[in-house]
Amino acid sequence: MTDLAVIGAGPAGLAAALAAAARGVRVAIVDSATEAGGQFYRQPASGLRSRRPQALHHQWRTWERLRDGLAGSGARFAVQFLTEHHVWSVERDSDGFTVHALLGPEQRESVAVRADAVLLATGGYERVLPFPGWTLPGVVTAGGAQAMLKGGLVVPGRTAVVAGTGPLLLPVATGLAAAGVEVAALVEAAGPKDLVRHGRALVGKLPEGAGYAARLLRHRVRLLSRHTVVRAHGDDRLTGVTVAALDTRGRVRPGTERYLPCDTLAVGHGMLPHTDLAETLGCRLDGLTVAVDDEQRTDVPGVWAAGESTGIGGAALALAEGHIAGRSIAARLRGSEPDPAQWASAAKARTRLRKSAAALDAAYPPPAHWSDQVTDDTLVCRCEEVTAGAVREAVDELGAGDVRTVKLLTRAGMGWCQGRVCGPAVAGLAGCELTPSRRPFARPVPLGVLARQHDMATEKGTS
Amino acid sequence: MRTPLKLADAHPGPAFPVTLDGREIEALPGQTVAAALWAAGVTSWRTTRGEGRPRGVFCGIGVCFDCLVTVNDRPNQRACLVPLHPGDAIRTQEGTGHDD
Numbered sequence: 001m002t003d004l005a006v007i008g009a010g011p012a013g014l015a016a017a018l019a020a021a022a023r024g025v026r027v028a029i030v031d032s033a034t035e036a037g038g039q040f041y042r043q044p045a046s047g048l049r050s051r052r053p054q055a056l057h058h059q060w061r062t063w064e065r066l067r068d069g070l071a072g073s074g075a076r077f078a079v080q081f082l083t084e085h086h087v088w089s090v091e092r093d094s095d096g097f098t099v100h101a102l103l104g105p106e107q108r109e110s111v112a113v114r115a116d117a118v119l120l121a122t123g124g125y126e127r128v129l130p131f132p133g134w135t136l137p138g139v140v141t142a143g144g145a146q147a148m149l150k151g152g153l154v155v156p157g158r159t160a161v162v163a164g165t166g167p168l169l170l171p172v173a174t175g176l177a178a179a180g181v182e183v184a185a186l187v188e189a190a191g192p193k194d195l196v197r198h199g200r201a202l203v204g205k206l207p208e209g210a211g212y213a214a215r216l217l218r219h220r221v222r223l224l225s226r227h228t229v230v231r232a233h234g235d236d237r238l239t240g241v242t243v244a245a246l247d248t249r250g251r252v253r254p255g256t257e258r259y260l261p262c263d264t265l266a267v268g269h270g271m272l273p274h275t276d277l278a279e280t281l282g283c284r285l286d287g288l289t290v291a292v293d294d295e296q297r298t299d300v301p302g303v304w305a306a307g308e309s310t311g312i313g314g315a316a317l318a319l320a321e322g323h324i325a326g327r328s329i330a331a332r333l334r335g336s337e338p339d340p341a342q343w344a345s346a347a348k349a350r351t352r353l354r355k356s357a358a359a360l361d362a363a364y365p366p367p368a369h370w371s372d373q374v375t376d377d378t379l380v381c382r383c384e385e386v387t388a389g390a391v392r393e394a395v396d397e398l399g400a401g402d403v404r405t406v407k408l409l410t411r412a413g414m415g416w417c418q419g420r421v422c423g424p425a426v427a428g429l430a431g432c433e434l435t436p437s438r439r440p441f442a443r444p445v446p447l448g449v450l451a452r453q454h455d456m457a458t459e460k461g462t463s
Numbered sequence: 464m465r466t467p468l469k470l471a472d473a474h475p476g477p478a479f480p481v482t483l484d485g486r487e488i489e490a491l492p493g494q495t496v497a498a499a500l501w502a503a504g505v506t507s508w509r510t511t512r513g514e515g516r517p518r519g520v521f522c523g524i525g526v527c528f529d530c531l532v533t534v535n536d537r538p539n540q541r542a543c544l545v546p547l548h549p550g551d552a553i554r555t556q557e558g559t560g561h562d563d
Contacts, residue, residue, distance in 0.1 A: 047493025052472035137507035144523025152498025180465030416528030
């Protein structure tokens with residue numbers, strides 16, 4: 001039994017764990033990876049013995065502080081760090097919470113961690129909208145290319161195109177280039193004016209942007225703004241992409257198509273939050289994100305949330321939110337009312353960073369007419385191999401008006417990934433908003449594990 | 464030539480052999496199945512259940528399940544998550560991985 005279970009060892013989870021532990025809270029961090037850091041501070045596998053991991057990172061000093069805090073926190077109780085714990089459910093009962101996690105890469109055994117309070121710092125994952133050829137080997141998500149580089153010190157090929165929309169594309173392009181990949185182009189759907197229009201709220205972000213611009217220049221990466229990938233080519237693997245210019249309304253300008261040879265396409269269209277655990281706990285969501293108050297509390301007593309799950313905003317925002325959550329938890333677990341004046345600077349940072357996150361979100365919308373490029377034979381659901389034509393038939397001829405009905409008619413979203421990858425595309429093709437999908441478990445669970453849970457629950461009930 | 468290992472100034476222990484469909488390839492300590500296969504120039508190690516199309520890494524963080532692979536006769540392992548050990552036998556997974 002611990003006081004607080006923190007789910008996720010990224011910036012939000014670590015900041016919260018350290019803030020709470022420093023105030024006498026017994027903390028267990030539960031994370032699926034082998035090292036702390038989450039996606040933003042993903043570390044090279046220890047066996048690779050990297051002496052300069054900071055070459056792959058930004059804001060390294062912040063990471064050093066988090067890492068050192070975790071190692072020797074100086075708190076009354078050391079922070080317990082449970083690695084390779086893949087959390088599939090969190091249950092609430094009369095005397096606290098049970099965090100259920102599958103162990104190790106095998107994920108055949110489940111363990112339970114008991115806690116009085118839970119912080120959900122589950123982060124996010126990338127949205128990728130489909131286009132012809134996007135299932136070819138060599139096409140990876142932008143974040144995936146970065147994760148493999150940071151964690152495994154590997155790159156997917158020799159020549160890459162980085163494409164899509166959003167602030168993640170810049171570090172991915174410069175990171176791949178620094179690691180020796182020839183980056184043929186950075187293809188960004190947003191135009192320079194889209195950024196300027198939101199410039200006021202992005203003031204703090206502009207120096208960062210200027211740094212990337214210099215690095216793109218140094219690596220001779222061509223920036224094609226207001227462009228999009230219309231097709232990936234190849235038989236059994238990627239050999240090149242066709243890119244085209246977009247007009248001001250986001251439609252492909254006819255006659256602007258050109259072919260770029262490449263063996264890698266790193267593509268992404270922004271981020272989505274992981275909210276499965278919050279949903280099963282019954283936390284209120286605001287659109288796609290977990291709703292929290294000024295203390296980062298959800299509306300379920302004992303459950304806090306911080307970082308990308310409460311709104312995509314980047315590592316600095318996640319740190320501020322995590323810090324506030326940790327201090328709030330420490331006070332509330334003692335039964336006292338926290339004093340927000342104690343975290344005033346974090347709250348100020350949170351306000352500012354949420355504002356710039358909203359501006360970035362507005363500046364980098366998914367390309368408005370992306371579905372124009374999606375031919376009927378393009379796969380939308382990668383797991384169940386459901387084509388755009390099948391989804392359109394379900395919508396146009398069978399009357400499906402939402403993602404769930406499309407799923408029942410076509411199997412789109414019924415595969416291994418549980419619709420995480422195809423959800424945005426299916427919603428777009430069905431002409432409806434993407435809504436939370438209310439998955440009962442946050443990841444696939446072996447039936448044997450579920451059966452044992454049932455046995456244990458039954459035994460408890462009869463004894 | 465710039466490489467990720469040089470960029471991060473990595474000094475891993477000696478490479479060890481694993482096999483991909485019986486062919487020997489080298490892996491570095493700590494690398495996942497996907498990382499070792501990328502380093503060996505391999506980008507696909509699965510064919511889909513329906514159309515038999517090749518797949519490899521897509522999301523790279525365990526979300527998409529596109530990189531499923533058979534390791535030591537256990538199918539449906541996510542190559543991007545599973546670390547390699549000396550002598551591991553990786554096999555291209557066809558369909559559900561349960562047919563062969």
